[in-house]
Amino acid sequence: MVSGLLASGWPVPLLWEVIARPLPDPLRRTVGAVISGRLKAAAAMPVPGPAAGTPAVPHQAPGPDRTARREERRWEDGPTPTPPAWADLEHQQEQLRRGIDRHPVCNADDGRCPTLAVVGETRCPEHLGWPLCPGHDGHTCTARTRTGDQCATCQDQARYARLDAALPVAETDDGTCPGHTSPCGRAAMPGDPYCARCRIAAQHDRDRVIQEWEAVRDAAVAAAHAQEAPQEAPARP
Numbered sequence: 001m002v003s004g005l006l007a008s009g010w011p012v013p014l015l016w017e018v019i020a021r022p023l024p025d026p027l028r029r030t031v032g033a034v035i036s037g038r039l040k041a042a043a044a045m046p047v048p049g050p051a052a053g054t055p056a057v058p059h060q061a062p063g064p065d066r067t068a069r070r071e072e073r074r075w076e077d078g079p080t081p082t083p084p085a086w087a088d089l090e091h092q093q094e095q096l097r098r099g100i101d102r103h104p105v106c107n108a109d110d111g112r113c114p115t116l117a118v119v120g121e122t123r124c125p126e127h128l129g130w131p132l133c134p135g136h137d138g139h140t141c142t143a144r145t146r147t148g149d150q151c152a153t154c155q156d157q158a159r160y161a162r163l164d165a166a167l168p169v170a171e172t173d174d175g176t177c178p179g180h181t182s183p184c185g186r187a188a189m190p191g192d193p194y195c196a197r198c199r200i201a202a203q204h205d206r207d208r209v210i211q212e213w214e215a216v217r218d219a220a221v222a223a224a225h226a227q228e229a230p231q232e233a234p235a236r237p
Contacts, residue, residue: 001039009047017093018042029105029114036116037105048092137161149221158217159210166209167202169193180205 005015018038023031106113108127115124131148133141136157143151150158170178177184177195180202186195194202 001036001043005039005042010042011048011092013089014048014092015042028112033105033114033116040116159213162213163206163209167205169202 019035023034104117106115106117106124106127107122113124117123118125125144130144130146133143133145133151133154135141136154141154145151171193172178175188177186177188177198180198184195184198188195192199
C-alpha cells in the first residue's frame with residue numbers, strides 16, 4: 001500500500017505522518033487495524049499538493065556537460081526549484097487528518113468489532129457469514145473466503161506439497177548436482193541444488209505438475225459447486 005501511494009505521488013513526510021502519528025486513546029482496535037485504516041483512507045483521497053497526478057520520482061534527464069562553454073549550459077537558465085510553503089504543508093496534513101479514519105471498520109456489535117470491513121461492504125468476513133477456509137492437510141485455517149474455497153495461503157501450501165511429492169529433490173554433500181531425472185554430477189549453482197541444465201528441466205516439470213494440479217483442483221471445485229447448487233425445476237410439458 002505504501003509503495004502504491006509513493007508511486008502515485010504522495011510525499012514521504014505526509015506518509016510518515018499517516019503511519020507514525022499517535023494512536024487513538026482509548027485504543028479500541030489493534031495497531032495493525034488502525035494503520036491499515038489510515039493507509040486505505042489515504043489511498044481513497046486525492047493526491048495532495050503539487051505532486052497530484054505525477055510520479056513520486058520524476059523522469060531523470062541526462063546530466064549537463066560541465067566541460068561545455070557557458071552559453072551552451074542551458075541547464076543553468078532554468079527556474080530554481082523551491083520547497084512548498086509551510087502553510088501548504090499544514091493544509092495537506094490537516095486534510096490528511098480529516099480523512100484519516102474514513103475507511104470503515106465492521107459495524108457489527110454496535111461498531112465494537114475491531115476488524116476492518118471487507119472492501120465494498122460494511123461488515124467483516126465473519127459477520128458477513130463467510131465460511132471458513134477448509135485448510136490444507138488437516139491444518140485448521142482461520143481465514144474466511146466468500147465462496148468457502150481455500151484461501152490464498154492454503155492454496156500455496158497445497159501447491160508446494162504437490163510439488164514436493166511429485167518432484168522430490170535429493171541434495172548432495174559435495175556441491176554437485178544430483179540430477180533431475182537421472183544422475184548428473186555437474187557443479188551445482190550457488191544457492192541451488194541443481195546445475196543450470198537440470199534446473200531448466202526441473203522448471204519445465206514443475207510447470208507441468210502445477211498445471212495438472214490446478215486442472216484437478218478446478219474440476220473438484222466446479223463439481224462441488226454444481227452439487228451444492230439448487231436443482232432446476234423440470235420444464236412443464
